[in-house]
Ligand SMILES: [Zn+2]
């Protein structure tokens with residue numbers, strides 16, 4: 015996506031909680047520029063943001079995001095954001111995730127793989143960005159399947175399927191009883 019579209023996205027008054035996957039990575043890229051401009055004391059100022067590739071993944075559910083750095087000269091970074099995480103948490107909470115990943119970018123550039131991912135160097139940079147020390151953990155399931163007899167959870171899912179629509183057609187392995195489904199309301 016081009017910079018012009020990014021501009022449109024924010025000036026159009028787009029609801030930042032209703033972005034599609036491409037719009038999310040574009041909005042994150044734009045947000046990173048805002049972070050750099052508003053955190054003048056932070057070492058993020060030394061980072062050339064054009065060397066960060068932004069992606070949003072529908073598959074990433076084990077964490078809110080991750081950052082990969084190729085330690086070339088100059089280094090190139092890829093930040094992958096969890097689209098399901100965004101759908102579950104909304105934009106505001108994702109901005110914390112984005113600042114956390116930007117702190118990884120700074121630490122990776124300054125120290126390469128010499129330091130621990132969330133060590134003291136990271137803490138200093140995270141503080142300079144008002145970023146949370148911990149990235150967001152696994153995305154809460156959108157659907158949870160339970161055994162209707164003993165109540166134990168049998169599975170968690172991020173997408174609707176026949177099992178979430180017709181759970182009573184399926185049986186639990188624990189009690190051979192029909193399944194029940196619970197839908198997480200926080201998801202948009
Ligand atoms: Zn982290």
Ligand SMILES: [Zn+2]
Nearest residue numbers: 161164188189
């Ligand atoms: Zn059971």
